[in-house]
Structures are given as structure tokens and as C-alpha cells.
Amino acid sequence: MAAPRDGSAHPFDLSEVSFLKFRIFDGARAAYTRVSRGRRDGGQQIGEDAQTSEHAHVTCPDRRRLVAGLAAAPILRAPMRTASKTDHAMNTSAASAESVIVFDVNETLLDFSVLGPVFVRIFGDASALHTWFNHVILYSEALTLSGDYAESGTVGVAVLRMMAQASGRTVDAADLDELRCRSGQMQTYADTPKALSDLTGAGYRLVTLSNNPASAVDAQLTHAGIRPFFASLHSIDDRVRRYKPAVESYTDLAATLGIAPADLWFVSCHAFDTLGAAAAGYRTALVLRPGNAPVGLGRAPDIVAGDLGTVADRIVQAGALPGRSPVRAPGTR
Amino acid sequence: MAAPRDGSAHPFDLSEVSFLKFRIFDGARAAYTRVSRGRRDGGQQIGEDAQTSEHAHVTCPDRRRLVAGLAAAPILRAPMRTASKTDHAMNTSAASAESVIVFDVNETLLDFSVLGPVFVRIFGDASALHTWFNHVILYSEALTLSGDYAESGTVGVAVLRMMAQASGRTVDAADLDELRCRSGQMQTYADTPKALSDLTGAGYRLVTLSNNPASAVDAQLTHAGIRPFFASLHSIDDRVRRYKPAVESYTDLAATLGIAPADLWFVSCHAFDTLGAAAAGYRTALVLRPGNAPVGLGRAPDIVAGDLGTVADRIVQAGALPGRSPVRAPGTR
Numbered sequence: 001m002a003a004p005r006d007g008s009a010h011p012f013d014l015s016e017v018s019f020l021k022f023r024i025f026d027g028a029r030a031a032y033t034r035v036s037r038g039r040r041d042g043g044q045q046i047g048e049d050a051q052t053s054e055h056a057h058v059t060c061p062d063r064r065r066l067v068a069g070l071a072a073a074p075i076l077r078a079p080m081r082t083a084s085k086t087d088h089a090m091n092t093s094a095a096s097a098e099s100v101i102v103f104d105v106n107e108t109l110l111d112f113s114v115l116g117p118v119f120v121r122i123f124g125d126a127s128a129l130h131t132w133f134n135h136v137i138l139y140s141e142a143l144t145l146s147g148d149y150a151e152s153g154t155v156g157v158a159v160l161r162m163m164a165q166a167s168g169r170t171v172d173a174a175d176l177d178e179l180r181c182r183s184g185q186m187q188t189y190a191d192t193p194k195a196l197s198d199l200t201g202a203g204y205r206l207v208t209l210s211n212n213p214a215s216a217v218d219a220q221l222t223h224a225g226i227r228p229f230f231a232s233l234h235s236i237d238d239r240v241r242r243y244k245p246a247v248e249s250y251t252d253l254a255a256t257l258g259i260a261p262a263d264l265w266f267v268s269c270h271a272f273d274t275l276g277a278a279a280a281g282y283r284t285a286l287v288l289r290p291g292n293a294p295v296g297l298g299r300a301p302d303i304v305a306g307d308l309g310t311v312a313d314r315i316v317q318a319g320a321l322p323g324r325s326p327v328r329a330p331g332t333r
Numbered sequence: 334m335a336a337p338r339d340g341s342a343h344p345f346d347l348s349e350v351s352f353l354k355f356r357i358f359d360g361a362r363a364a365y366t367r368v369s370r371g372r373r374d375g376g377q378q379i380g381e382d383a384q385t386s387e388h389a390h391v392t393c394p395d396r397r398r399l400v401a402g403l404a405a406a407p408i409l410r411a412p413m414r415t416a417s418k419t420d421h422a423m424n425t426s427a428a429s430a431e432s433v434i435v436f437d438v439n440e441t442l443l444d445f446s447v448l449g450p451v452f453v454r455i456f457g458d459a460s461a462l463h464t465w466f467n468h469v470i471l472y473s474e475a476l477t478l479s480g481d482y483a484e485s486g487t488v489g490v491a492v493l494r495m496m497a498q499a500s501g502r503t504v505d506a507a508d509l510d511e512l513r514c515r516s517g518q519m520q521t522y523a524d525t526p527k528a529l530s531d532l533t534g535a536g537y538r539l540v541t542l543s544n545n546p547a548s549a550v551d552a553q554l555t556h557a558g559i560r561p562f563f564a565s566l567h568s569i570d571d572r573v574r575r576y577k578p579a580v581e582s583y584t585d586l587a588a589t590l591g592i593a594p595a596d597l598w599f600v601s602c603h604a605f606d607t608l609g610a611a612a613a614g615y616r617t618a619l620v621l622r623p624g625n626a627p628v629g630l631g632r633a634p635d636i637v638a639g640d641l642g643t644v645a646d647r648i649v650q651a652g653a654l655p656g657r658s659p660v661r662a663p664g665t666r
Contacts, residue, residue: 127460134467139628141474142605145579146612148631158629162604166626246478271495272475279479293499295472296491298481 099203100259101315102282103230104244104268105210105217107133107289109196109308110186110224118179122160122169130291135159137272140211140243149241152212153180183216188224189289195308196229202316205231209253209266211244213237245276254280265315267308271295283318285311432536433592434648435615436563437577437601438543438550440466440622442529442641443519443557451512455493455502463624468492470605473544473576482574485545486513516549521557522622528641529562535649538564542586542599544577546570578609587613598648600641604628616651618644 106112112133119128136152136159143149150158157176164171199206206229210217214235221227236243240252254261261281268274269292274284278299285303286294294304303314439445445466452461469485469492476482483491490509497504532539539562543550547568554560569576573585587594594614601607602625607617611632618636619627627637635651638644 131464131467134464134471138467138471138474139605139630141471141478142578142608143630145474145477145576146609146631147580148608148612150630155630162626162628166621166624243478245475247480272472275475275481276479279481288499291499293495295495297472297476297483297488298479 100205100207100257100263101199101265101267102234102253102277103206103208104266104270104273105208105220106186106212107292108267108269108287109188109192109208109226110220111189112183112186114186115179115182118175118182122164122171122175123167128163132156132160132163135163137243137270141245144243144246151237153216184219184223186220186224188226189308191308193226195312196226198309198312199315200229204315207232207234207253207257209234209236209244209249211236245272245279247276247280250277250280250282254282267311267315271301274301275299285315287311433538433540433590433596434532434598434600435567435583435586435610436539436541437599437603437606438541438553439519439545440625441600441602441620442521442525442541442559443553444522445516445519447519448512448515451508451515455497455504455508456500461496465489465493465496468496470576470603474578477575477579484570486549517552517556519553519557521559522641524641526559528645529559531642531645532648533562537648540565540567540586540590542567542569542577542582544569578605578612580609580613583610583613583615587615600644600648604630604634607634608632618648620644 103109113129116126116129119132120126122128136156139159140152140155143155156179160176160179161171163169196206208217208221208230210233212235214233214237217233217235218227221230221233234253234256236246236249240246240248242248244250250266251261254264257264262283264282265285266274266277266282267285267287268277269287269289271286271292271294274286275295275298278284278301284299284301285305286292286301287308288294288304288306294301302318303311305311305314436442446462449459449462452465453459455461469489472492473485473488476488489512493509493512494504496502529539541550541554541563543566545568547566547570550566550568551560554563554566567586567589569579569582573579573581575581577583583599584594587597590597595616597615598618599607599610599615600618600620601610602620602622604619604625604627607619608628608631611617611634617632617634618638619625619634620641621627621637621639627634636644636647638647
């Protein structure tokens with residue numbers, strides 16, 4: 001049961017259920033934790049509690065069963081509650097154009113270190129994960145520059161095989177199954193849920209823009225328990241089929257949203273990504289995940305911070321600057 | 334004294350002087366070796382000898398002095414000899430369109446491992462050199478995709494600083510000086526001179542296409558002793574200012590040479606590079622330097638081989654296939 005993409009109806013009462021966290025353990029157990037936060041109208045947090053539930057027999061290689069398990073989880077069938085004002089602000093189509101924030105997904109919101117064991121097994125070295133990721137970006141860009149396109153999963157497998165051949169290793173079907181499965185099991189960074197909650201609580205509308213197909217991102221965000229924060233999910237795979245940081249990928253999204261790039265924020269942990277978004281005219285924020293740093297090329301990000309909470313705070317502050325209307329829930333002043 | 338770029342006059346008699354090899358030792362000594370090969374008209378090698386000469390006081394950080402030392406080397410002032418038939422074939426503007434081979438430079442012809450000590454000093458890890466190189470490609474591509482441009486040296490320094498910041502290291506002016514200096518001191522791979530010699534001996538005209546400015550490539554190839562093999566040096570920095578593998582970089586070169594892409598060979602050790610050239614319509618050859626492998630994306634290379642000698646042999650063989658006229662020196666049948 002994925003949240004609807006248009007954000008017009010929301011399966012959770014965000015005033016109370018801030019996020020769901022879903023974990024897969026080695027073997028056959030899965031657990032999700034429902035973290036609830038109460039808020040007053042002004043957005044002030046007044047309490048938090050967590051309930052954890054476990055499911056048996058949800059194993060890694062069976063991704064369909066995993067997603068089915070998620071859909072069947074009773075917590076996802078919890079009765080709807082009356083929408084709060086913050087809910088309304090996030091979901092209304094009348095939200096201010098200035099209230100939309102576009103997020104990159106992998107490594108920005110989700111920690112991809114869950115993929116590590118696959119690379120340790122193939123290459124005997126955990127650092128191969130980052131090498132692989134950089135090669136995936138390099139070859140995605142190369143395809144776009146050479147006027148070609150292949151879906152990101154195809155690029156990922158081709159690059160993995162290239163790396164293996166170059167180092168005398170082999171990649172078997174089980175490795176690929178596990179890579180695909182684990183790609184759907186990324187957890188959020190510790191600071192992700194609260195930052196998203198704070199931003200939606202402040203009335204911002206959140207969307208994603210990924211190099212990966214939107215269906216895969218939908219499953220990832222659902223699994224990580226943060227799908228409800230996003231009004232819609234977008235991918236370069238939808239139409240433009242030119243990989244970020246191709247400037248067209250950002251301008252196409254702005255056109256789709258019907259919002260001028262200058263009125264959109266773009267948040268990513270990848271310097272190449274904010275470089276492209278800034279070139280397209282977005283305001284940009286770079287969050288420095290471990291191993292990432294700004295690059296002194298092109299237009300610099302408007303915000304650089306070491307954690308997503310600080311990024312969220314500074315975006316809200318920027319919205320309150322003279323000449324920038326702060327985003328308010330309808331009915332408030 | 335750099336060789337003229339248009340290839341119309343050649344400072345060496347290629348029938349006898351096949352290549353010069355220039356080495357810098359730690360400290361203040363430099364040596365060059367003149368390797369001479371005699372050939373009969375048919376291109377058969379009949380002998381080889383080498384003379385080595387040493388220069389004192391050519392130190393690494395003083396690149397200008399290094400180049401000046403090269404220019405002053407007596408061997409480079411050796412008297413011209415009568416051009417052989419193979420010389421004539423390489424230099425004549427009437428050479429067959431099918432006789433032109435475009436080479437990538439760094440890692441394809443020149444071994445960049447001479448840069449290693451800079452990365453060991455900054456990062457304590459020799460593998461940082463390859464990470465840096467891949468990031469340079471990734472960010473060069475990112476600039477092109479975002480519609481921006483900075484010269485390759487600027488990208489290289491920005492990426493080095495980014496990597497250092499991300500890992501809590503520092504880059505000082507001496508590191509940058511040494512990186513620049515060592516960039517000009519790359520040696521050829523062991524198989525490079527003979528492969529180039531065989532191709533020019535077979536009547537092919539050789540040119541380069543690099544992401545680095547042609548002046549830098551000129552100094553590199555001169556230092557490595559293989560500048561005389563090339564009729565002209567080309568760079569994306571000359572005009573198009575879109576980094577390889579942007580398809581425009583290859584089509585621009587074809588237009589400059591006045592030769593259809595389908596009549597050009599492109600040789601590189603980088604899968605992303607042959608991917609772009611193939612997309613532009615070139616015939617392509619991938620030479621697998623250590624750590625490189627083909628990638629199963631886009632148009633596959635026509636030739637994949639583990640060394641440049643095999644690439645050269647197979648290009649010559651392809652030229653002899655039915656429907657492809659072998660390249661001959663004028664006056665031969």
C-alpha cells in the first residue's frame with residue numbers, strides 16, 4: 001500500500017505518526033517501528049513514543065514477498081485520523097510555490113551502506129561500494145553525454161561486472177539478487193525522519209528527483225518508512241532520460257511541477273548534483289554525508305551543512321528572510 | 334623544440350630514430366635514451382640500438398626548466414635525414430582518409446602511476462590516485478552536463494581539494510606543484526613506442542584527442558619521447574569545450590580533420606571514451622590497461638585487447654579486410 005503520489009490524500013495523520021521504520025534482519029525476521037510524535041498547532045513537538053512489531057519469514061532475496069509483507073502490515077491499515085493543519089498545508093494544491101523542496105534519495109536520505117556486504121563478498125573490500133557508486137555516476141553521465149540511455153539498474157550491473165572483470169573477480173546471479181534486494185532495504189540516516197518531519201510540519205511540500213526509476217524509489221522510501229512525507233516521486237527515467245546532473249533533468253521537473261526553478265530548493269549530498277541543479281536555477285543545499293564534500297566548480301550551493309537537520313533549519317530560515325515569504329499553513333498569519 | 338603540429342615537416346628520420354625516452358631521476362639528474370631502429374622499405378625491422386645521455390640539474394618542481402632542458406638536448410638538434418617512404422606516407426596530406434588513428438593520451442599511451450607519490454603523501458594510500466582520476470572524469474562530465482566548463486587542470490585541483498576535505502586531509506601548494514610537475518613526467522607504457530612505430534611504419538597518420546589542453550599534451554608527449562609520432566594534437570579545450578565522452582568532442586575532431594567518423598579509428602583504455610567515440614560513429618579500440626575493462630553499455634568497441642601492440646596489429650589487419658583498403662605508402666602497391 002504505497003502512499004498516493006499526488007499528495008491529495010494522505011494515509012497517515014502526520015500530526016501523530018511521524019514515520020515508520022522497517023528493518024530486515026539476517027534470516028527471516030522483519031520488524032517495523034512506528035514512531036509517533038504529537039504536535040500542537042504551531043508545530044511544537046509535545047511527545048514521542050515508538051511501537052515495534054515483528055514479522056517472521058520476510059527474507060532478503062524475495063523482494064516481492066518483502067513488499068507484500070509491508071503492504072500487509074497492520075500498522076499500515078491503521079484508521080485515518082482527522083487531518084491537522086500541518087497535514088493540510090502539506091497536501092493542499094494551493095500551497096505556495098515557494099514551499100516545494102526537491103530531494104535526492106540515495107545517500108542523501110537513505111544510507112546505502114546496507115549494500116556493503118555484497119561488495120565485501122565480491123571484492124574483499126568494503127571501499128569497493130563507493131568505487132562502484134562513483135562508476136555508476138560516471139557511466140550514467142557517459143551514456144547521457146554520448147546520447148544514449150539505459151535504466152539505472154542496467155548501468156549498475158554493467159559497472160559491477162566491469163569492476164569485477166578488471167580485478168579478476170566474478171559476479172554471479174546470487175550477488176545480483178542480493179544487490180537488488182538490499183537496494184530496497186536501505187535505512188534512513190538518523191537525521192532524515194526528523195528533518196523531513198520538521199519541513200512538512202513547517203508547511204513545505206516535499207518531492208524527490210532520482211536517477212533511479214520512481215517505482216524503485218517508491219519501494220525504498222516505503223520500506224524506510226518515509227514515503228508519507230513526499231507528495232510525489234520523480235525520476236529522470238519518467239521522461240527526460242538524461243541523467244543528473246544534466247540540466248534538463250532539473251528543468252523538466254520544474255516544468256512538471258509548474259514552478260520556476262528559482263522557487264525550488266534542491267537538496268542532495270552529491271556535489272555534482274547540486275552543481276547541476278544550481279545551473280538549472282534552483283536554490284541548492286548540500287548535506288555532507290560521510291566521505292562527501294563541496295567541489296569548487298560551477299555555482300556553489302546556497303547551503304552547505306553536515307547534517308540534514310541543519311539543512312532543514314537553514315531552508316526554513318531562508319524562507320523567513322526579507323523578500324522571501326515564509327511558508328504558512330492556510331489560515332495562519 | 335616541440336615537433337611541428339601539422340606534420341608537414343618532421344624533425345626525425347623515422348626510418349632510423351623510432352623514439353626518444355626521457356627520464357627524470359629523483360634529485361637533479363635527467364637522462365634521455367635515443368632508441369634507433371633501422372627498417373627496409375617494406376617496414377621490416379633490421380636492427381635496433383640505444384644511446385643514453387644524461388643531463389644534470391633538471392629537477393621536478395621546475396617544470397619550465399625541465400622543458401627548457403629538453404629543448405636544449407643535443408639529440409633534439411640532430412641533423413635531419415632524408416625522409417624515408419614511411420615518413421612520407423605519414424606526413425603527406427594526400428594520405429588516405431582511412432589511415433588516421435585518434436589516440437587518447439593519459440593511461441592509454443602514458444602511464445600516470447608517476448603521480449602516485451603525491452597521493453600517497455596526501456592520503457596515505459596509493460589507490461587514491463585512481464579514485465581521483467575517476468572523480469576528475471565524473472566532475473568533467475558533470476560540468477559538461479550542467480552546461481559549464483573549466484579547464485582540466487582546474488577540475489583536477491578542485492577534485493583533489495574535495496577529496497582531501499572529505500577525508501580530513503590537507504592539500505598544500507607544494508602538493509599542487511608536484512602534481513603539475515609529475516603530470517609532465519609520465520613515461521610511456523612499455524608497449525606504446527613500438528605500437529606507434531608499427532602504425533606509422535604501416536603508413537597510418539596518428540593524432541591525439543585529449544580532455545587536457547593540447548599544450549600540456551605536447552609537453553607530455555615530448556617528454557615521453559613519442560611526440561614525433563603524431564601529426565597533430567587536439568583537445569576538447571581547443572573549441573568544443575565539452576568533455577569526452579560528449580559526442581560533440583569526437584564529431585568536432587572529425588570535422589576538423591575533414592574525415593567522416595566512420596573512416597577514423599579511436600583508441601583509448603577508457604570504456605567511457607570508446608563509448609562516446611562509437612556513438613559518434615568512429616571505429617573504436619579499447620586497450621585494457623591495469624584496472625580497466627569493457628563496460629556492457631552502448632556500442633561495444635570493435636577491438637578489445639590487453640596491449641597496444643595487439644590493438645595496432647588488429648587495426649592493420651582490419652585495414653586489410655575485404656572492403657577496407659589497406660593503407661600503403663605512396664608509390665607502393
